[in-house]
Amino acid sequence: MTRTRNEFIARHIGPRAADTAAMLELLGYDDLEALTASVIPDSIKGSSVLGDSDGQGEAEALAAIKAIAAKNQLFTSYIGQGYYGTHTPAPILRNLLENPAWYTAYTPYQPEISQGRLEALLNFQTLISDLSGLPIANASLLDEGTAAAEAMTFCKRLAKNKASNAFFASQHCHPQTLDILRTRAEPLGIEVVVGDEREIGDAGAYFGALLQYPASNGDIFDYRALVERLHAAGALVAVAADLLALCLLTPPGEFGADVAIGSAQRFGVPLGFGGPHAAYFATRDNFKRDMPGRLVGVSLDRFGKPALRLAMQTREQHIRREKATSNICTAQVLLANIASMFAVYHGPQGLTAIARRVHQLTAVLAQGLAKLGHKVEQQHFFDTLSLHTGAQTAELHARARALRINLREIDAERLGLSLDETTTPEQVEALWALFAGEQAVPSFDSLLAQVASRLPEGLLRQSAILAHPVFNRYHSETELMRYLRKLADKDLALDRSMIPLGSCTMKLNAASEMIPVTWAEFGNLHPFAPAEQSQGYAELTSELEAMLCAATGYDAVSLQPNAGSQGEYAGLLAIRAYHHSRGDDQRDICLIPQSAHGTNPATASMVGMRVVVTACDERGNVDIADLRAKAEEHSERLAAIMITYPSTHGVFEEGIREICEIIHANGGQVYIDGANMNAMVGLCAPGQFGGDVSHLNLHKTFCIPHGGGGPGVGPIGVKAHLAPFLPGHAGLARKEGAVSAAPFGSASILPITWMYIRMMGGKGLRRATQMAILNANYIARRLEEHFPVLYSGDNGLVAHECILDLRPLKETSGIGVDDVAKRLIDFGFHAPTMSFPVAGTLMVEPTESESKEELDRFCDAMIAIREEIRAVEQGRLDKDDNPLKNAPHTAAELVGEWRHGYSREQAVYPLASLVEAKYWPPVGRVDNVFGDRNLVCACPSIEAYQDA
Ligand SMILES: *Cc1c(COP(=O)(O)O)cnc(C)c1O
Numbered sequence: 001m002t003r004t005r006n007e008f009i010a011r012h013i014g015p016r017a018a019d020t021a022a023m024l025e026l027l028g029y030d031d032l033e034a035l036t037a038s039v040i041p042d043s044i045k046g047s048s049v050l051g052d053s054d055g056q057g058e059a060e061a062l063a064a065i066k067a068i069a070a071k072n073q074l075f076t077s078y079i080g081q082g083y084y085g086t087h088t089p090a091p092i093l094r095n096l097l098e099n100p101a102w103y104t105a106y107t108p109y110q111p112e113i114s115q116g117r118l119e120a121l122l123n124f125q126t127l128i129s130d131l132s133g134l135p136i137a138n139a140s141l142l143d144e145g146t147a148a149a150e151a152m153t154f155c156k157r158l159a160k161n162k163a164s165n166a167f168f169a170s171q172h173c174h175p176q177t178l179d180i181l182r183t184r185a186e187p188l189g190i191e192v193v194v195g196d197e198r199e200i201g202d203a204g205a206y207f208g209a210l211l212q213y214p215a216s217n218g219d220i221f222d223y224r225a226l227v228e229r230l231h232a233a234g235a236l237v238a239v240a241a242d243l244l245a246l247c248l249l250t251p252p253g254e255f256g257a258d259v260a261i262g263s264a265q266r267f268g269v270p271l272g273f274g275g276p277h278a279a280y281f282a283t284r285d286n287f288k289r290d291m292p293g294r295l296v297g298v299s300l301d302r303f304g305k306p307a308l309r310l311a312m313q314t315r316e317q318h319i320r321r322e323k324a325t326s327n328i329c330t331a332q333v334l335l336a337n338i339a340s341m342f343a344v345y346h347g348p349q350g351l352t353a354i355a356r357r358v359h360q361l362t363a364v365l366a367q368g369l370a371k372l373g374h375k376v377e378q379q380h381f382f383d384t385l386s387l388h389t390g391a392q393t394a395e396l397h398a399r400a401r402a403l404r405i406n407l408r409e410i411d412a413e414r415l416g417l418s419l420d421e422t423t424t425p426e427q428v429e430a431l432w433a434l435f436a437g438e439q440a441v442p443s444f445d446s447l448l449a450q451v452a453s454r455l456p457e458g459l460l461r462q463s464a465i466l467a468h469p470v471f472n473r474y475h476s477e478t479e480l481m482r483y484l485r486k487l488a489d490k491d492l493a494l495d496r497s498m499i500p501l502g503s504c505t506m507k508l509n510a511a512s513e514m515i516p517v518t519w520a521e522f523g524n525l526h527p528f529a530p531a532e533q534s535q536g537y538a539e540l541t542s543e544l545e546a547m548l549c550a551a552t553g554y555d556a557v558s559l560q561p562n563a564g565s566q567g568e569y570a571g572l573l574a575i576r577a578y579h580h581s582r583g584d585d586q587r588d589i590c591l592i593p594q595s596a597h598g599t600n601p602a603t604a605s606m607v608g609m610r611v612v613v614t615a616c617d618e619r620g621n622v623d624i625a626d627l628r629a630k631a632e633e634h635s636e637r638l639a640a641i642m643i644t645y646p647s648t649h650g651v652f653e654e655g656i657r658e659i660c661e662i663i664h665a666n667g668g669q670v671y672i673d674g675a676n677m678n679a680m681v682g683l684c685a686p687g688q689f690g691g692d693v694s695h696l697n698l699h700k701t702f703c704i705p706h707g708g709g710g711p712g713v714g715p716i717g718v719k720a721h722l723a724p725f726l727p728g729h730a731g732l733a734r735k736e737g738a739v740s741a742a743p744f745g746s747a748s749i750l751p752i753t754w755m756y757i758r759m760m761g762g763k764g765l766r767r768a769t770q771m772a773i774l775n776a777n778y779i780a781r782r783l784e785e786h787f788p789v790l791y792s793g794d795n796g797l798v799a800h801e802c803i804l805d806l807r808p809l810k811e812t813s814g815i816g817v818d819d820v821a822k823r824l825i826d827f828g829f830h831a832p833t834m835s836f837p838v839a840g841t842l843m844v845e846p847t848e849s850e851s852k853e854e855l856d857r858f859c860d861a862m863i864a865i866r867e868e869i870r871a872v873e874q875g876r877l878d879k880d881d882n883p884l885k886n887a888p889h890t891a892a893e894l895v896g897e898w899r900h901g902y903s904r905e906q907a908v909y910p911l912a913s914l915v916e917a918k919y920w921p922p923v924g925r926v927d928n929v930f931g932d933r934n935l936v937c938a939c940p941s942i943e944a945y946q947d948a
Pocket residue numbers: 328329330503504563564565566597599600644648673675676697712714
């Protein structure tokens with residue numbers, strides 16, 4: 001008998017022992033050690049400091065994390081400040097948040113296999129557009145604070161007042177939002193002026209302004225005159241608005257705002273100690289091309305049927321690079337979808353009823369407090385009150401804590417109270433008891449009868465919300481359950497097949513990793529709850545930081561950035577602050593190899609750095625001579641290099657140590673983009689071979705699911721000299737430099753990575769890396785005679801992914817990467833990464849989680865596709881009418897009149913094995929150009945619906 005049983009490593013890793021042996025044999029290696037010894041360059045071999053600890057079995061690890069969770073204490077929270085209690089409807093919890101069909105999907109770049117989540121996102125956009133009163137809304141940003149920062153730079157780009165560098169931010173904004181604005185403004189030379197908007201003075205001094213509606217302390221101000229003044233002075237106005245309040249209040253779009261931003265958290269998304277939550281961003285139609293973030297639009301498919309896809313990608317970092325509207329890549333799709341389904345389930349009447357009830361409870365609370373001699377500071381409010389409690393304040397907080405209640409600590413003399421959907425009349429009475437002292441506590445029912453609305457008469461919402469049928473037909477649980485199932489069935493996620501996306505690491509998101517995420521002990525904690533209540537999170541985050549230090553070889557880690565792009569931003573800020581601390585203020589040049597991911601140049605420009613692109617050689621490696629020349633040329637001003645390792649071409653470059661040395665010798669810092677960490681964990685460590693800072697994508701290497709395009713976590717690891725410059729937060733030791741609204745960003749999904757590392761142990765993680773390398777090389781070897789593998793190391797091996805070069809086929813057959821990607825859908829596969837980092841290629845990353853059977857199924861599909869291309873080359877298939885150009889084939893097409901020069905069987909069952917398990921795409925190939933020219937990005941109007 002063994003003392004502990006850990007089956008997890010073998011559950012996580014796809015290939016069995018016999019498969020591994022067979023794959024190694026094909027590659028000509030005796031064992032995994034020999035293979036990886038050959039792949040990893042000598043100069044960095046042995047740099048890993050991970051160690052070889054054992055992992056822990058699933059049951060044991062779950063028990064261990066349960067014990068950690070139990071150290072979090074769940075008090076009733078009235079803290080508010082952008083985070084509110086909410087009831088996640090049970091069918092949404094079970095059928096969406098906890099459903100792998102939703103959470104294991106990738107960002108919907110391949111629209112034909114993503115119609116379900118695209119529809120859910122279109123519903124989100126419609127919801128936001130309706131509630132905010134602005135016609136264009138995106139499909140989510142990362143949190144309210146960063147959305148406000150995006151709004152600030154958006155105003156800077158678009159305002160008529162070009163002379164000003166000052167942005168006005170109301171003192172009534174949430175404090176964490178103001179912190180992020182300051183962080184973001186400083187490197188860009190923007191001055192953030194925080195003040196009382198009622199005394200704004202010369203509006204012409206500003207290019208833009210941010211107002212909060214309702215204000216952070218609860219007031220509801222009428223901003224109409226102010227907006228007019230700002231507009232007259234050439235400034236734009238952004239309003240951070242609460243979605244639930246907007247059900248009852250005149251929306252920002254109707255009082256002249258140019259932008260509305262905010263959080264969709266209280267629409268069914270757990271507090272989660274700060275995240276992940278979806279933020280929204282809505283604007284006027286004429287500004288749409290400058291909007292940050294992803295946008296879903298309606299287009300047509302090959303048959304002229306409506307089909308959804310991501311619109312206007314020409315704004316985004318992967319196309320515009322340092323000129324992009326923002327560096328956002330991963331957003332918050334899963335959470336946006338939860339919020340959209342919350343609205344679908346409750347409908348306009350349900351949402352309005354929730355909003356009314358919250359307001360009524362608050363009005364009754366205010367009335368009772370007044371009776372007890374505590375006058376609330378607001379005349380008008382929605383759900384939040386502030387009280388001047390003077391010398392009693394500390395004592396009131398202490399009494400509240402004793403009753404397991406948290407009030408907001410506004411300052412030493414004032415406290416705040418925010419109610420929400422979960423508040424009950426009994427809780428209101430308990431609050432009165434807290435403030436009553438010796439007095440009798442009023443009865444809720446008696447006050448309820450006397451209380452009138454405290455919303456301002458002149459700002460009551462007149463326009464209807466959510467008239468679209470989708471918000472009016474799924475109100476029974478049966479209907480909602482089936483709607484969610486119908487949408488999920490349209491999509492390909494990891495629960496159906498391998499998603500071989502290079503650079504994205506679509507590995508297993510194990511159920512044991514996911515289970516703790518929806519425990520109340522992690523889900524129901526407010527991010528600003530007193531530290532003694534979040535001891536479980538403190539333990540989890542400090543352990544996870546240590547685990548990630550061991551995996552990367554860095555000295556310190558910040559978990560705050562909530563996507564890879566945000567990690568890049570935090571990392572470059574740390575580099576910048578380090579240079580400044582040494583008086584090197586002039587260091588502002590960032591070298592970026594031409595093969596870099598688009599977020600790299602986009603991020604560099606957000607910290608005010610100038611991007612200098614360096615060349616790659618014909619083997620895809622960084623051209624060291626060119627790099628050296630540029631580093632020397634700019635040595636006075638060199639700030640950093642951003643380099644991905646192993647390279648974006650999927651190769652362990654031999655020269656990495658030398659590259660790091662060149663940069664250091666010229667006074668720069670080395671940023672190693674760690675998105676490809678899956679090739680390194682346990683084998684080599686960026687913090688040990690020359691990196692000063694890296695971000696990791698926990699939603700790639702460390703098992704957080706992609707959620708259909710978010711959430712993510714992008715922690716950064718740094719060497720000790722950069723540790724003082726890691727992101728701060730009002731709730732952390734370092735108070736400034738926040739990059740996310742919450743101190744630990746998307747805290748509630750950190751248990752996923754903790755569980756993964758705990759269950760794998762050092763040994764299992766190292767083995768996973770080796771298997772990821774084996775799987776990638778197996779695919780490369782099986783496919784290389786059919787499609788040339790573009791880059792490999794001196795040993796003929798790739799790292800954890802490989803690039804298949806399809807460019808020659810375009811010339812011989814007219815078939816391009818798009819055609820192959822779409823044809824793979826007919827075979828039941830999600831396409832590999834298309835045209836990144838090299839146009840006309842496919843980049844395949846299988847990960848360690850895929851079994852040999854699945855790898856073979858994919859290779860067989862690719863080989864069958866190559867045969868079809870050969871038929872086109874040889875004229876056996878028509879060069880325009882062939883299964884590749886017409887892919888994907890829908891069921892509707894099959895039952896119609898068949899006019900193609902190949903059979904129905906070849907169209908939909910090109911391999912016999914497909915008969916048993918066939919994925920049917922709901923639409924044919926989607927026309928992107930049409931959709932961008934005729935932009936529609938909300939659910940079709942009622943009229944269009946009725947016509948159809
Ligand atoms: C995925 C990726 C990023 C960006 O990460 P997000 O979480 O999507 O912001 C950056 N660099 C590389 C190389 C990546 O693959």
